[in-house]
Amino acid sequence: MAAMGQPKKNSSSPAAQYFAEVLRMLRTQAGLSQNELGERMAYSGAAVSAVETCAKPATDEFIEAAEKALEAGGLVSAASKYLRLERYPAHFQGFVQLEQEALSVSSYCTQLIHGLLQTKEYAQAVLNCAFPPLEEADVEQLVSARMERKALLDRKPVCVINIITEEAALRRKIGGAEVMRAQYEYLTACARRPNVVLQVMPMATAAHAGLPGPMTVIETPEDTALVYMEVEGQSTLVSRPDEAGILTRRYAMIGRQALRPEESIGLIEQLAGEL
Known part of the structure; x- marks a missing residue:
């Protein structure tokens, strides 16, 4: 059983894990902490962390905000179709x-x-x-x-x-x-x-x-x-x-x-x- 407050290991879908990894890589390349990215997105750093660790799924609104904040050229928003299917x-x-x-x-x-x-x-x-x-x-x-x-x-x-x-x-x-x-x-x-x-x-x-x-x-x-x-x-x-x-x-x-x-x-x- 996972410890309190920690995400379950390997419980999220491959698409969610891939999105989390892409988000983390783009954030790191931009030189932003989770708090800094969250501030740009009007989200908390904890919300960014939850998506990057697959503790919570990324909503369409979160994906759109991340796309704009990271100026990802469509790389982030492209994930929405696949993540939406998993609902x-x-x-x-x-x-x-x-x-x-x-x-x-x-x-x-x-x-x-x-x-x-x-x-x-x-x-x-x-x-x-x-x-x-x-x-x-x-x-x-x-x-x-x-x-x-x-x-x-x-x-x-x-x-x-x-x-x-x-x-x-x-x-x-x-x-x-x-x-x-x-x-x-x-x-x-x-x-x-x-x-x-x-x-x-x-x-x-x-x-x-x-x-x-x-x-x-x-x-x-x-x-x-x-x-x-x-x-x-x-x-x-x-x-x-x-x-x-x-x-x-x-x-x-x-x-x-x-x-x-x-x-x-x-x-x-x-x-x-x-x-």
């Missing part, structure tokens, strides 16, 4: 990279509202239901990472986002009435974006092509289709063209069996009115 669970990091570069993202969701369309409060409520329970700091980190993914909604070039959600997921009052009321409002606002198509699979449709489970179809910049599936923290990425093709066609059938977009918005507004 996600290990099994999800590869998918996030694919998602952020995708031409289109098409998801069928069964239990919860899709992460790209979640409000902060809804995401917090979902993560607070985790078992085993998560530490408060871990919940905050995961919520922050989930909110950062939403930049895809406004990305240039535009990413087309197609979401099919089971009505049961919409009816599950995660976080209570107030959280769900705001979530419904946000969903309808997202659904009216020109690059977002939101559909609901009604509970009245007892048999449909989505019964085998949720999936996400990614259209890559190379115009290939990849299919991501996840259950209980375990993920599968289907890349073989024949297998991905079957799942892509299945997703298309799910869309044909779901409510049309305008009907879906109407149902969400109805649910909001029932709260």
Whole structure:
């Protein structure tokens, strides 16, 4: 067990360790102490020390401040993309990279509202239901990472986002009435974006092509289709063209069996009115 006040040995990721080493080298080359660099960054010397020893992760704000203070020519800020990925669970990091570069993202969701369309409060409520329970700091980190993914909604070039959600997921009052009321409002606002198509699979449709489970179809910049599936923290990425093709066609059938977009918005507004 690590001594009180000391960072755990080898507990941080390779990317975090590499960033810490680069930061320490650049600071030393600039002839600055940790306190002096911290003063330039409007941080304490202890905060700089915590990042250099991997006791605490570097936030985006810290990275930006270090880049400016050290005049690093982009060397420090380049690390933010890789460190940001590590805020996600290990099994999800590869998918996030694919998602952020995708031409289109098409998801069928069964239990919860899709992460790209979640409000902060809804995401917090979902993560607070985790078992085993998560530490408060871990919940905050995961919520922050989930909110950062939403930049895809406004990305240039535009990413087309197609979401099919089971009505049961919409009816599950995660976080209570107030959280769900705001979530419904946000969903309808997202659904009216020109690059977002939101559909609901009604509970009245007892048999449909989505019964085998949720999936996400990614259209890559190379115009290939990849299919991501996840259950209980375990993920599968289907890349073989024949297998991905079957799942892509299945997703298309799910869309044909779901409510049309305008009907879906109407149902969400109805649910909001029932709260």
